[in-house]
Amino acid sequence: MDHLDQLEAQSIYIFREAFARLKKIALLWSLGKDSNVMIWLARKAFFGRLPFPALHVDTGKKFPEMYRFRDHYGKEWELDLRVEPCPPIDAVDPTLPPAARSAARKTEGLKMALAKSGFDGLIAGIRRDEEATRAKERVFSPRGLEGNWDVRDQPPEFWDHFNASPPQGAHLRIHPILHWTEADIWAYTKRENIPIIPLYLSQNGKRYRSLGDQDITNPVNSTASTIDEILIELEQTKVPERAGRALDHETEDAFERLRVAGYL
Amino acid sequence: MNMIVTSASPATPNGTTRPQVRIVIVGHVDHGKSTLVGRLLHETGSLPDGKLEMLKAVSARRGMPFEWSFLLDALQTERDQGITIDTTQIRFRTNSRDIVLIDAPGHAEFLRNMITGASQADGAVLIIDALEGVRDQTRRHGYLLHLLGVKQVAIVVNKMDRVDFAAERFKAISDEISAHLQGLGVTPTAVIPISARDGDGVAERTDRISWYRGPTVVEALDRLEPARPLEALALRLPVQAIYKFDDRRIVAGRIESGSLVAGDEIVIMPAGKIARIKSVESWPVTPVAGRQGAGRSVGITLDRELFVERGDIIAHASAAPRETRRLRARIFWLHDKPLAKGDQLLVRCGPKESRATVVAIEKAVDPGELSSVENKAIGRNHVGEIDISLSHPIATDPYTENPRTGRLVIEVSGRIAGGGLVLSVDAGQRAEPVDIVPVESALRLDERSARYRHNGAVVWLTGLPASGKSTLAKALERRLFTNGGSPILLDGDTVRAGLNSDLGFSAADRSENIRRLAEVATHLARNGHIAIVAAVSPAREDRATARRIADTAFREIHVATPAEVCEERDPKGHYKKARAGALASFTGIGNDYEKPEAAELVIDTATRSVADATDAIEQMLKSTGVLFDEVVDLAANI
Numbered sequence: 053m054d055h056l057d058q059l060e061a062q063s064i065y066i067f068r069e070a071f072a073r074l075k076k077i078a079l080l081w082s083l084g085k086d087s088n089v090m091i092w093l094a095r096k097a098f099f100g101r102l103p104f105p106a107l108h109v110d111t112g113k114k115f116p117e118m119y120r121f122r123d124h125y126g127k128e129w130e131l132d133l134r135v136e137p138c139p140p141i142d143a144v145d146p147t148l149p150p151a152a153r154s155a156a157r158k159t160e161g162l163k164m165a166l167a168k169s170g171f172d173g174l175i176a177g178i179r180r181d182e183e184a185t186r187a188k189e190r191v192f193s194p195r196g197l198e199g200n201w202d203v204r205d206q207p208p209e210f211w212d213h214f215n216a217s218p219p220q221g222a223h224l225r226i227h228p229i230l231h232w233t234e235a236d237i238w239a240y241t242k243r244e245n246i247p248i249i250p251l252y253l254s255q256n257g258k259r260y261r262s263l264g265d266q267d268i269t270n271p272v273n274s275t276a277s278t279i280d281e282i283l284i285e286l287e288q289t290k291v292p293e294r295a296g297r298a299l300d301h302e303t304e305d306a307f308e309r310l311r312v313a314g315y316l
Numbered sequence: 317m318n319m320i321v322t323s324a325s326p327a328t329p330n331g332t333t334r335p336q337v338r339i340v341i342v343g344h345v346d347h348g349k350s351t352l353v354g355r356l357l358h359e360t361g362s363l364p365d366g367k368l369e370m371l372k373a374v375s376a377r378r379g380m381p382f383e384w385s386f387l388l389d390a391l392q393t394e395r396d397q398g399i400t401i402d403t404t405q406i407r408f409r410t411n412s413r414d415i416v417l418i419d420a421p422g423h424a425e426f427l428r429n430m431i432t433g434a435s436q437a438d439g440a441v442l443i444i445d446a447l448e449g450v451r452d453q454t455r456r457h458g459y460l461l462h463l464l465g466v467k468q469v470a471i472v473v474n475k476m477d478r479v480d481f482a483a484e485r486f487k488a489i490s491d492e493i494s495a496h497l498q499g500l501g502v503t504p505t506a507v508i509p510i511s512a513r514d515g516d517g518v519a520e521r522t523d524r525i526s527w528y529r530g531p532t533v534v535e536a537l538d539r540l541e542p543a544r545p546l547e548a549l550a551l552r553l554p555v556q557a558i559y560k561f562d563d564r565r566i567v568a569g570r571i572e573s574g575s576l577v578a579g580d581e582i583v584i585m586p587a588g589k590i591a592r593i594k595s596v597e598s599w600p601v602t603p604v605a606g607r608q609g610a611g612r613s614v615g616i617t618l619d620r621e622l623f624v625e626r627g628d629i630i631a632h633a634s635a636a637p638r639e640t641r642r643l644r645a646r647i648f649w650l651h652d653k654p655l656a657k658g659d660q661l662l663v664r665c666g667p668k669e670s671r672a673t674v675v676a677i678e679k680a681v682d683p684g685e686l687s688s689v690e691n692k693a694i695g696r697n698h699v700g701e702i703d704i705s706l707s708h709p710i711a712t713d714p715y716t717e718n719p720r721t722g723r724l725v726i727e728v729s730g731r732i733a734g735g736g737l738v739l740s741v742d743a744g745q746r747a748e749p750v751d752i753v754p755v756e757s758a759l760r761l762d763e764r765s766a767r768y769r770h771n772g773a774v775v776w777l778t779g780l781p782a783s784g785k786s787t788l789a790k791a792l793e794r795r796l797f798t799n800g801g802s803p804i805l806l807d808g809d810t811v812r813a814g815l816n817s818d819l820g821f822s823a824a825d826r827s828e829n830i831r832r833l834a835e836v837a838t839h840l841a842r843n844g845h846i847a848i849v850a851a852v853s854p855a856r857e858d859r860a861t862a863r864r865i866a867d868t869a870f871r872e873i874h875v876a877t878p879a880e881v882c883e884e885r886d887p888k889g890h891y892k893k894a895r896a897g898a899l900a901s902f903t904g905i906g907n908d909y910e911k912p913e914a915a916e917l918v919i920d921t922a923t924r925s926v927a928d929a930t931d932a933i934e935q936m937l938k939s940t941g942v943l944f945d946e947v948v949d950l951a952a953n954i
Contacts, residue, residue, distance in 0.1 A: 217730030
C-alpha cells in the first residue's frame with residue numbers, strides 16, 4: 053500500500069463509521085477540490101453511490117464555473133443534491149471584520165439547513181494542514197446546540213474510536229480527510245482522474261489555490277497549468293494555501309472566532 | 317493564521333517515496349515542548365515566508381519578548397492561558413524522513429489530548445527540564461507511551477543553558493529517566509542535551525555541549541522507523557457494516573491485520589460460522605483480483621447467506637480470535653469520576669460494542685507518583701488493570717498477539733472515558749459455540765427427589781480460611797447421606813487440584829475458579845443432588861455470579877468465625893506462611909474478604925459445635941424447601 057492508498061483506506065473507514073453510527077447525515081459539498089475528493093472517497097466507501105444528501109450551502113456569490121460544475125456533476129454522480137441559500141449580510145454579527153462577516157453568512161445558512169432537516173452529522177472536507185485552528189480538530193467533532201465548537205473541551209479520540217453520540221439537538225462534524233495535505237489532494241485527484249474546476253489551473257500567470265466567494269477570494273501568482281505542475285509548485289512554495297482567502301488575514305483571531313461559532 | 321507548509325507529502329510527482337513517521341512530543345508542562353517544535357521548524361526550513369517576522373511583530377505589539385512557542389500557540393485562548401491546549405499536527409523533513417509532528421500538551425488537565433496525539437505516533441520525544449528534572453507528568457507520559465505501545469522514545473534534556481551545560485546534571489537526569497523507562501520495558505533510543513531556545517543540540521552539536529557524543533534531535537528523528545507492517549499477523553477483518561445497495565450483499569470493513577483473497581475459507585466470530593469469500597468488491601472497478609492486505613478498507617461477498625453483523629470479526633478458520641464474555645485489560649482512565657468495581661460501562665473493541673461490568677480492579681495507581689500506592693478505584697489520569705464481564709460475547713485477541721484487535725475503549729455517557737490493552741481473555745467459557753445440543757437426563761427430577769427426599773440445591777459455604785467450612789461441609793454431607801439423600805462435596809482446594817489446576821490466585825483466576833465451581837455445582841443440583849461447595853470465595857461479585865448461575869437452587873452460608881480464631885486454628889499453616897510473607901494473595905490477614913450481605917444462614921463456629929451447626933443448616937434447608945420435612949411434603953412432590 054502506498055501513501056495515497058493508506059489515506060484512502062482511512063477516509064473510507066471514517067465514512068463507514070459515520071454512516072453506521074449516526075442516524076441522519078449529509079455531506080457538505082463546497083464544489084472545491086477537497087470536497088470533490090471527499091465525494092469520490094464516499095463513493096468508494098459505498099460502492100459507487102452517496103447514500104446521503106450532498107448539501108451545498110450557497111452564498112450566491114460563487115464563481116460561475118463553480119455553479120456549472122455543481123449542476124453537471126450533481127447529475128452525473130447521481131447526488132441527492134440539496135441547495136441551501138444563506139441569509140443576507142444584515143443577519144450576521146456586525147462586529148466581525150468585513151470578509152469574515154461575509155463568510156459567516158455560510159455559518160448561518162448551515163444553521164438553517166440543520167434546523168430544517170435535523171441532521172445529526174455533517175461531513176466536512178477540512179484538513180489539518182490548511183490552517184492552525186483546523187489542525188486541532190477531531191475526526192468526529194461535537195458541536196454545541198448552537199453549532200458552536202468548544203476547543204477547550206474536546207473529547208479524547210484515539211485508535212480510530214470516535215465519539216458519535218451528540219447530545220439531543222446537537223450535531224457532529226465528521227472530517228474524513230482531516231489527515232490529508234494539499235499535495236495529497238492533488239496527487240489523488242490526478243491518480244483517480246477526479247474532475248476539477250479549471251480555476252485551479254494557471255491562466256495568465258495566476259491561479260486559485262482555494263476557492264471561496266468571488267468577492268473575498270484572490271488568485272495567487274502561479275504558472276502551474278497542470279496537476280503535475282501544481283505538485284511541483286507545492287514542493288517549493290512557502291505561500292500558505294489560504295493566502296488568497298481574505299477572511300483569514302483580517303485580524304489574528306478572525307478565523308478562530310468564525311470556527312468557534314460553527315464555521316467549517 | 318497559516319503556518320503549516322504543505323511540502324512534506326511523499327506523494328511527489330517524480331514518484332519518490334520517503335518513509336513517513338509520526339512523532340509526538342510529550343513531557344511535563346513548561347519543560348519546553350512548544351519551544352522545541354518552533355525551533356525544529358526553523359532549523360529544518362519548514363516555516364512559511366514571513367511567519368517568523370510576523371510573530372515577532374505580534375510579540376512586539378503585545379509588549380512581550382518573542383518566544384518560539386508562539387509559533388504553535390496560534391489560538392487566542394492559548395495565548396491567554398500561556399499553555400498549549402491541544403494536539404496540532406505539523407510536518408517537516410529531515411534528511412531521510414518526512415516527519416509528522418504532533419505537539420502534545422503537558423498540562424495535567426489535557427492528558428486526553430496527549431493520548432489522542434500519542435496514539436497516532438510511531439515514536440516519541442520525551443522532554444525534561446534540566447533544572448527541574450523528572451517530574452510527575454514526565455513519569456505519567458512515559459508510562460502512557462508504554463501503554464499506548466509507542467516503543468521508540470528519544471529523551472531530550474532541555475534548558476541546558478539554565479544549568480550551565482553541566483555534564484553531571486545531564487547524566488543524573490539521563491540515568492534517572494532511563495532507569496524509569498527501562499522498568500516499563502522501554503529503552504530510550506537517545507538521551508540528548510539541548511537548549512531549544514538557543515538551538516544547542518537541536519540540529520547542531522555546539523561547543524557548549526562539546527562533551528556530548530550522541531545524535532542531535534534532528535538526527536535522532538531521522539533514525540525513527542515507520543510503523544511495523546501488520547500483514548504478517550493472522551487475518552482480522554472487523555465488520556463495519558453490511559450493505560445491500562443492489563443485489564450484492566457486501567460485508568464491509570478494514571483489514572486490521574493479515575490479508576485475504578477471493579476463495580479463502582473464513583470463520584465469522586464470535587458465532588463461529590464458516591464461509592468462503594466469493595469476491596472482493598470495489599469501485600469504480602469491480603471485483604478486484606489479488607490479495608488485499610492490512611490497512612485496506614474492503615468489501616467482500618460470501619458464498620452463502622449467513623447472519624453477519626457489525627462488530628463480528630472475520631478470520632481464517634485456522635487462526636481465529638477468541639470468543640469471550642470476560643477479559644482482563646490494562647487501562648488508562650480519563651473520566652472525572654473514578655472507575656470502581658461494579659461500574660457499568662460500554663466497551664468498544666473495534667466496531668463491536670458491548671455493555672460491561674467491572675468485576676475487579678487491581679494495580680490502580682497514579683503513574684506520575686514514584687511510590688505507587690494501590691487504590692481501590694482508578695482515578696482520572698490514572699492507570700490500572702481491570703476484569704470486565706461483557707453482556708455480549710465478543711471476539712478479541714490479547715494485545716501481545718495482535719496490537720490492533722487487542723485494544724479497547726470505554727465509553728461513559730456516550731463519551732470516550734478510557735482505553736486500554738487486552739491482557740488476557742477468558743476463552744474457556746464457550747470454546748465451541750456452534751452446534752452444542754445439551755443432552756437431557758433420562759430421569760425426571762421428581763423420580764430423584766422421591767428417592768432422595770430432597771430437591772437439588774447448591775449449598776455454598778463461604779468464609780475465611782480455617783473458619784470451618786470444610787468441617788461443616790463434611791458433617792452436612794454425612795448427615796444428608798445418612799438420611800438417604802445424595803450430597804456431593806465440592807471442596808475449593810480439592811477442585812483446584814484437578815479441574816481448576818490451570819488457575820492461580822489473581823482476581824481473574826479466582827473469579828474463574830468460582831464460576832467453574834458454580835457451573836459444576838449447578839449441574840449437580842439440576843440433577844437432583846445437593847452440591848456442597850466449600851470455598852473461601854472472598855469476592856461478593858463472584859458469589860453473585862455463582863448465585864446467578866445456580867439461580868433459585870442457591871443457598872449461601874456465611875461461616876463467620878472471627879478472624880483471630882481462624883488464624884489461631886490455622887490447620888494448614890497458611891496464616892503463618894502469609895505472615896512470614898511466603899504466601900502471596902492469601903485471603904485472611906488483609907481486608908480482602910467481602911462479607912455476604914444477605915446469606916441464607918450465618919454460622920460462627922467459635923461459639924457452636926459442629927453438630928449444632930449442622931442442625932442449623934439442616935433446618936435452613938428444610939425451611940427453604942430443599943429438604944422434605946414430612947411425609948405430606950414428600951407426597952406433594954411425587
